[in-house]
Amino acid sequence: MRPTQALMAGGEGPIGKHGKFLGGWGHFGGMPQKGIISYTLSANKQNPFAGAAHAAVFNSWRRFSAQVLYVAPPMIFFYYAMSWAIERNHYLNSKHGREEANE
Known part of the structure; x- marks a missing residue:
């Protein structure tokens, strides 16, 4: 089985298209991306x-x-x-039962 490019690079070599370096494990490098807005x-x-x-009450009822029609009839029958x-x-x-069995 042939190892992938990431495994051959050892985590410190060029990875991805056009030889872009992402950085070693836990140290991803590169410029910060522009145009990404996040709200918190x-x-x-x-x-x-x-x-x-x-939600819990109505979800439980639903x-x-x-x-109930799958569970209740067998339970009632077996009860x-x-x-x-x-x-x-x-x-x-x-x-009385023993007398009836001996007859």
Whole structure:
């Protein structure tokens, strides 16, 4: 496998088009770019949790209502099946249930 140009350069050689030097690892050189405008807002003016509680309530409701028909019917079915099985087990292990099984 042939190493890439960046690996052959060792981090200190010319990299990229037209032999432009970017600098070693962690020391990228070159002139600062012109015409780039960046806007920032100071940390004490930001409100990162603005509307988070409102969004959480409505997002939770949307997700719940989308999934409830997939989850609720099997849960209800298995709850009633399990309660019937527990009740039947208690009956079969009772005095009357043992008499019915011996008949």
